[in-house]
Amino acid sequence: SLALFFQARRRQRLAAKDQFEPRPIELRSDEVLKGVTGLIGNTPLIRINSLSNALGVEILGKAEFLNPGGSVKDRVALRMIDDAETVGLLHPYTGSRIFEGTVGSTGISIATIARARGYDVTIIMPDDVADEKEKALHALGADIERVRPASINHAGRNFDSKPYQNVARQRALEFGRDFSSDRLHLVQAPSSMVVSTSGDEENSDDLMNKPRGFFADQFENRSNHDAHYDGTGPEIWRQTNGSVNAFVSGAGTGGTVAGVGRFLKSMNEQIIVAISDPEGSGLYNKIKYGVMFDSKESEGTKRRHQVDTVVEGIGINRLTDNISLALPIVDDAFRITDVEAVAMSRYLVQHDGLFLGSSSACNLLACIKLARKMEWKEGQTIVTILCDSGNRHYSKFWNDEYLEKAGIPIDPELVTQLLSSS
Numbered sequence: 001s002l003a004l005f006f007q008a009r010r011r012q013r014l015a016a017k018d019q020f021e022p023r024p025i026e027l028r029s030d031e032v033l034k035g036v037t038g039l040i041g042n043t044p045l046i047r048i049n050s051l052s053n054a055l056g057v058e059i060l061g062k063a064e065f066l067n068p069g070g071s072v073k074d075r076v077a078l079r080m081i082d083d084a085e086t087v088g089l090l091h092p093y094t095g096s097r098i099f100e101g102t103v104g105s106t107g108i109s110i111a112t113i114a115r116a117r118g119y120d121v122t123i124i125m126p127d128d129v130a131d132e133k134e135k136a137l138h139a140l141g142a143d144i145e146r147v148r149p150a151s152i153n154h155a156g157r158n159f160d161s162k163p164y165q166n167v168a169r170q171r172a173l174e175f176g177r178d179f180s181s182d183r184l185h186l187v188q189a190p191s192s193m194v195v196s197t198s199g200d201e202e203n204s205d206d207l208m209n210k211p212r213g214f215f216a217d218q219f220e221n222r223s224n225h226d227a228h229y230d231g232t233g234p235e236i237w238r239q240t241n242g243s244v245n246a247f248v249s250g251a252g253t254g255g256t257v258a259g260v261g262r263f264l265k266s267m268n269e270q271i272i273v274a275i276s277d278p279e280g281s282g283l284y285n286k287i288k289y290g291v292m293f294d295s296k297e298s299e300g301t302k303r304r305h306q307v308d309t310v311v312e313g314i315g316i317n318r319l320t321d322n323i324s325l326a327l328p329i330v331d332d333a334f335r336i337t338d339v340e341a342v343a344m345s346r347y348l349v350q351h352d353g354l355f356l357g358s359s360s361a362c363n364l365l366a367c368i369k370l371a372r373k374m375e376w377k378e379g380q381t382i383v384t385i386l387c388d389s390g391n392r393h394y395s396k397f398w399n400d401e402y403l404e405k406a407g408i409p410i411d412p413e414l415v416t417q418l419l420s421s422s
């Protein structure tokens with residue numbers, strides 16, 4: 001048996017030696033990405049197998065949760081900072097500070113990139129925002145200022161975000177003032193970026209090196225749209241060989257739907273652009289009836305003031321510049337209830353192993369509704385955005401206890417019914 005043992009070991013060694021035979025590998029010099037920003041964008045497009053198989057329509061999701069900051073907002077944050085640097089509103093390593101008012105992922109994306117570029121960051125947020133977002137911001141070294149809770153307005157969504165947007169704008173101005181001798185020099189950039197600095201001559205070296213306060217202003221900043229018009233949109237076109245029939249997206253600032261939608265329409269006017277709108281958002285009504293009003297308004301004030309919604313990041317009740325860019329090219333809208341969004345998120349884990357956030361769930365629900373409405377057959381393709389992962393949503397959307405208290409049932413069968421109903 002000892003002989004057998006040595007024989008086996010000899011065979012093992014020979015097999016191991018085989019593995020050292022050099023194999024031909026194509027050499028690439030462009031595969032090393034330059035720092036964390038190199039990881040942003042160029043996300044894969046994945047087929048949602050369960051939905052595509054059931055519908056006979058290709059449902060494809062852009063895996064934006066794979067961005068280093070964990071969401072589609074990395075693209076926007078990078079573009080806003082790049083553009084501000086290009087037009088000379090921000091200069092790395094001068095002690096400048098970026099300000100933004102956000103409940104969402106944009107703060108995390110800005111903080112991520114800011115660290116890599118030598119900027120400080122202040123995020124203004126309502127004090128009822130999900131805990132995990134504040135923890136991430138804290139870890140990234142951002143300063144956080146809490147303002148009055150959004151629940152006074154609209155249940156912790158991005159709705160009525162003006163109050164903390166305005167605080168962020170104010171803080172950016174004050175920051176510049178601190179470095180000014182007696183005058184505040186206000187630079188109004190294209191795309192409505194607000195920047196504060198000090199001095200007399202804009203181009204003097206002295207001014208270049210002064211710390212600046214920069215209000216990123218994702219709602220009104222055109223760079224938001226541009227990130228998607230130049231990035232996300234062309235990627236989708238390339239990845240589908242130009243054979244995309246529809247694009248579905250929620251809208252928080254409107255940047256994604258405006259940028260991707262306008263790009264795709266420019267390539268092929270026939271492509272349908274549809275919005276997935278959560279309960280309580282006014283966009284659905286704006287698109288269907290031309291008037292923007294909260295879907296819960298008619299139900300009286302009691303419901304409206306309650307923190308009763310679980311979808312974060314999409315839905316809006318005012319016309320931002322980015323939404324306004326999108327409106328002329330939006331063909332359709334679908335209202336998605338909280339119950340449907342929750343059902344979809346659980347269904348996707350069960351059937352596809354995909355653990356996604358609330359806006360991704362809304363988007364995929366809207367894909368089903370669009371596919372059914374169009375009575376599309378084999379070969380048609382709908383593309384949507386998988387904005388972030390479920391791990392950003394443990395305290396609300398992925399918290400069963402929270403949902404129970406909010407009276408939202410967890411019923412993935414609802415999706416099965418939607419898929420099979422005719």
Ligand code: PMP
Nearest residue numbers: 251252253254255256313359387
């Ligand atoms: N999903 C999530 C998770 C978000 O944070 C956002 C941004 N608020 C969106 C979707 C919507 O994207 P946009 O701002 O481009 O409309």
